[in-house]
Amino acid sequence: MKKAISILLMIALIILTMSVATSCNNSNDTGSTTVADTQSGASDTNAAATTTAAPAATAAPTAAPVTAAPTPPAPPTFPDNMITLPTAPKATINIDGVKDDAYGDGYWENQIRDGNEGATGKVYSAWDDKNLYFLMDVTDTTPNHEATNNYERDCVEFFINWNSTPDEDTSDTTHPYWQIRIASAPATESPTDLEPNGEQISCGGNFDSANLSQIPFKVVPRVDGDTGLTKGYTIEVAFPIALAAGATPLKDGGSVVVDFQIGDNQDGSSRGSQAFLVPDDDLVDNQWQYPNADRGILPLGPARTLTNLAASATYPASSVSQGVAAPANGSLLTGLIIGTQVGWDGSPAGGNLDTGNLAAYDGDLTTFYDPPTGQSPVSFVGLKLDKPYVLTEVRICPRGDMLARYQGASIWGTNSDIFDTDTATQIWVSDAAADDQSFQCITSDQFIAGTNTGYTHYIYFNGDTTQYGDVAELELYGTAK
Ligand SMILES: [Ca+2]
Ligand SMILES: [Ca+2]
Numbered sequence: 012m013k014k015a016i017s018i019l020l021m022i023a024l025i026i027l028t029m030s031v032a033t034s035c036n037n038s039n040d041t042g043s044t045t046v047a048d049t050q051s052g053a054s055d056t057n058a059a060a061t062t063t064a065a066p067a068a069t070a071a072p073t074a075a076p077v078t079a080a081p082t083p084p085a086p087p088t089f090p091d092n093m094i095t096l097p098t099a100p101k102a103t104i105n106i107d108g109v110k111d112d113a114y115g116d117g118y119w120e121n122q123i124r125d126g127n128e129g130a131t132g133k134v135y136s137a138w139d140d141k142n143l144y145f146l147m148d149v150t151d152t153t154p155n156h157e158a159t160n161n162y163e164r165d166c167v168e169f170f171i172n173w174n175s176t177p178d179e180d181t182s183d184t185t186h187p188y189w190q191i192r193i194a195s196a197p198a199t200e201s202p203t204d205l206e207p208n209g210e211q212i213s214c215g216g217n218f219d220s221a222n223l224s225q226i227p228f229k230v231v232p233r234v235d236g237d238t239g240l241t242k243g244y245t246i247e248v249a250f251p252i253a254l255a256a257g258a259t260p261l262k263d264g265g266s267v268v269v270d271f272q273i274g275d276n277q278d279g280s281s282r283g284s285q286a287f288l289v290p291d292d293d294l295v296d297n298q299w300q301y302p303n304a305d306r307g308i309l310p311l312g313p314a315r316t317l318t319n320l321a322a323s324a325t326y327p328a329s330s331v332s333q334g335v336a337a338p339a340n341g342s343l344l345t346g347l348i349i350g351t352q353v354g355w356d357g358s359p360a361g362g363n364l365d366t367g368n369l370a371a372y373d374g375d376l377t378t379f380y381d382p383p384t385g386q387s388p389v390s391f392v393g394l395k396l397d398k399p400y401v402l403t404e405v406r407i408c409p410r411g412d413m414l415a416r417y418q419g420a421s422i423w424g425t426n427s428d429i430f431d432t433d434t435a436t437q438i439w440v441s442d443a444a445a446d447d448q449s450f451q452c453i454t455s456d457q458f459i460a461g462t463n464t465g466y467t468h469y470i471y472f473n474g475d476t477t478q479y480g481d482v483a484e485l486e487l488y489g490t491a492k
């Protein structure tokens with residue numbers, strides 16, 4: 012009986028071994044298929060060569076033997092669901108946690124893996140010959156910097172694929188690939204003991220951890236004075252290309268492949284949510300080991316043009332060309348034109364300078380600002396003033412063929428270089444579409460009570476879920492605070 016069982020076990024073992032061997036063969040079959048595809052291409056080439064071959068009688072008598080060059084394997088490619096981010100302009104950024112005016116338009120990373128709720132962020136980019144720069148403004152209302160594992164604290168992980176090589180793993184050190192994790196605060200023992208006892212920055216990919224101290228970064232509360240980080244945090248960082256051995260120099264017209272993970276510990280126990288550029292993908296959360304899991308293409312462009320508004324022969328159009336009397340109180344406010352520089356062109360990144368922010372301040376009623384994305388806090392137009400002003404009147408000329416988009420139009424005040432609806436103050440909002448394209452003159456008695464207290468930044472934005480932020484002309488009038 013025992014012998015019979017032994018024989019049965021041996022037979023089972025043989026079958027199992029054959030089964031494993033079959034699995035390996037399946038794997039080999041996949042490789043064979045690739046080879047067959049390549050050969051199929053080679054056959055096509057041969058067929059074409061046959062078609063154009065000269066008659067044998069005219070062939071050169073002593074043709075040298077030709078050794079066919081081996082067909083190189085097809086390089087791995089990035090998938091179709093890559094996101095092209097707004098172009099990073101060339102600028103040298105000050106790493107102080109404050110958004111420089113020279114940054115490019117923002118991208119709102121607000122989609123979270125598995126449909127969960129949690130921290131989101133607005134990311135702004137720039138580059139120069141020495142660095143890639145990012146500012147990530149994170150909304151996270153559940154501060155945590157006590158988790159034992161640093162990736163489980165509130166943090167942002169920046170993934171930089173310097174040469175845009177779609178490697179399938181990070182072991183190929185000839186292709187610089189970085190994972191740099193920056194936490195909202197240094198690791199601490201507990202919410203009440205804020206003495207740092209651990210690192211705030213850490214790394215992966217093939218970044219040499221010995222170089223971490225050479226990455227300049229600054230993390231500040233998203234809202235001034237919110238030392239507990241109850242409303243989130245802002246990270247500003249420079250990634251020196253000199254630390255990326257083998258990286259192609261950064262240049263105007265180039266691009267770098269990136270991704271950003273916003274990790275959010277919500278209840279103190281572990282990471283509760285993760286935002287990525289593309290949160291629902293087979294490779295999501297594998298950016299740490301697979302560079303081809305990154306989903307962002309960051310184009311590099313020329314320096315951003317910064318334009319200061321000034322009264323001119325055409326601006327303000329309400330009084331210059333439309334004959335509307337100047338406001339009874341206050342004077343025309345001028346300053347740096349801020350907001351979305353590149354408007355809608357049919358793509359999320361936008362690509363049309365003609366529909367960018369300058370179109371709302373050119374005195375021309377036929378030109379208009381048209382945001383690349385609706386209802387996004389990175390899509391707005393505004394003015395940055397030299398000091399705080401109190402408004403006396405706002406004049407708005409709607410886009411002529413989009414009068415409905417005046418519904419939900421709103422004016423906001425803030426003292427921050429980053430606009431968001433939960434940190435700025437809404438001063439006025441339109442509850443209806445415009446009847447025609449004439450200037451809408453909104454005096455301060457129509458403002459929301461108690462809001463017109465004086466700000467350095469004024470924003471035009473439309474958060475109505477059925478509308479967009481289009482506007483033909485904007486004029487602000489006020490007095491110094
Ligand atoms: Ca800065
Ligand atoms: Ca959190």
Ligand SMILES: [Ca+2]
Pocket residue numbers: 370371372373374375376377378379380483484
């Ligand atoms: Ca205009």
